[in-house]
Amino acid sequence: KTDMIERFVGRLTGAAEPPTVHALDNVSLTVMKGEVVGLVGESGCGKSTLGRAIAGMLPVSDGVIAHEGRDIASLRGRARMAMRLGTQIIFQDPMSSLNPRKTVREIIGEAPRVHGLVAARDIDRLVSDLLARVGLDPAMANRYPHQFSGGQRQRIGIARALAVKPEFLICDESIAALDVSIQAQVINLFMDLKRDLGLTLLFISHDLSVVQHISDRVVVMYLGRVVESAPTDEIFGPEGPRHPYTAALLAEVPRIERREHSFSTVKGEIPSPLHPPSGCHFHPRCPFAMDICKTTRPELRDFAGGHAAACHLHDGQGLRDQNSTNQNS
Numbered sequence: 395k396t397d398m399i400e401r402f403v404g405r406l407t408g409a410a411e412p413p414t415v416h417a418l419d420n421v422s423l424t425v426m427k428g429e430v431v432g433l434v435g436e437s438g439c440g441k442s443t444l445g446r447a448i449a450g451m452l453p454v455s456d457g458v459i460a461h462e463g464r465d466i467a468s469l470r471g472r473a474r475m476a477m478r479l480g481t482q483i484i485f486q487d488p489m490s491s492l493n494p495r496k497t498v499r500e501i502i503g504e505a506p507r508v509h510g511l512v513a514a515r516d517i518d519r520l521v522s523d524l525l526a527r528v529g530l531d532p533a534m535a536n537r538y539p540h541q542f543s544g545g546q547r548q549r550i551g552i553a554r555a556l557a558v559k560p561e562f563l564i565c566d567e568s569i570a571a572l573d574v575s576i577q578a579q580v581i582n583l584f585m586d587l588k589r590d591l592g593l594t595l596l597f598i599s600h601d602l603s604v605v606q607h608i609s610d611r612v613v614v615m616y617l618g619r620v621v622e623s624a625p626t627d628e629i630f631g632p633e634g635p636r637h638p639y640t641a642a643l644l645a646e647v648p649r650i651e652r653r654e655h656s657f658s659t660v661k662g663e664i665p666s667p668l669h670p671p672s673g674c675h676f677h678p679r680c681p682f683a684m685d686i687c688k689t690t691r692p693e694l695r696d697f698a699g700g701h702a703a704a705c706h707l708h709d710g711q712g713l714r715d716q717n718s719t720n721q722n723s
């Protein structure tokens with residue numbers, strides 16, 4: 395498809411360098427142009443690894459990351475630089491990624507200057523426009539990062555990412571360190587940017603509620619595997635999730651009108667990615683685990699409406715049927 399800007403196929407098994415932790419296991423993820431995908435899971439599930447691999451920051455030992463159908467590993471020179479600039483990643487802690495000795499003007503203007511994206515005389519105007527775009531006063535351009543609040547620093551980080559005119563933004567826990575009220579403001583900023591600039595977003599979060607309002611689609615990972623992928627409306631709507639892990643994450647989302655679930659929280663600790671459980675990785679924590687779950691890995695299967703889930707419950711009776719049985723009894 396021509397409108398496909400990122401296509402990830404085959405097996406991605408994480409970093410090629412030792413120590414070899416197979417952080418990603420048979421992950422397949424496609425992000426369409428203009429789409430916002432929320433990538434969710436507990437810490438250590440591989441979502442950051444996947445984000446870095448997609449951004450080209452992490453070599454993959456086995457697998458393909460493709461942009462408009464071309465393997466990014468095969469890109470050289472200009473094409474490679476264009477891909478790198480076109481995909482920007484925004485991290486959780488803006489302080490650690492903003493040089494404390496540089497002014498905001500230098501920080502935001504650096505990449506466009508180095509890459510010759512704008513004429514030197516136009517950099518100041520670019521910086522002013524970007525600061526206004528992210529909701530900061532352009533008069534603050536001569537200040538240093540420590541003179542800003544956490545939320546403002548995250549806005550500076552966003553402005554810096556936008557300075558190279560990316561088409562794809564990867565937000566890795568970009569709002570996790572902020573106060574709840576500030577989180578909502580920064581989410582609104584991302585939604586405005588998506589609408590105004592037509593950005594494609596991969597929004598990585600451990601918190602399902604964070605991605606609810608921003609994502610078109612939610613992809614849930616557990617211990618290096620994608621366990622569910624579905625339109626956000628479906629996950630949060632009456633249909634609900636198909637995978638028990640997603641259902642457990644959803645049960646933790648505070649939302650008054652949501653229907654009751656038959657279990658309220660994810661029980662137990664996340665197993666080590668070094669020694670994942672056999673069969674379905676989620677089986678030691680799953681309230682629905684069956685014998686087959688301990689021995690056989692459930693494949694990610696497609697259902698109607700762009701919904702996919704990897705769970706043996708759907709080999710026969712589905713989770714939805716099981717839920718309605720619980721409710722009726």
Ligand code: SF4
Nearest residue numbers: 674677680687705706
């Ligand atoms: Fe639970 Fe089995 Fe489904 Fe895994 S495959 S989520 S253990 S029911």
Ligand code: MG
Nearest residue numbers: 437441442567
């Ligand atoms: Mg992470």
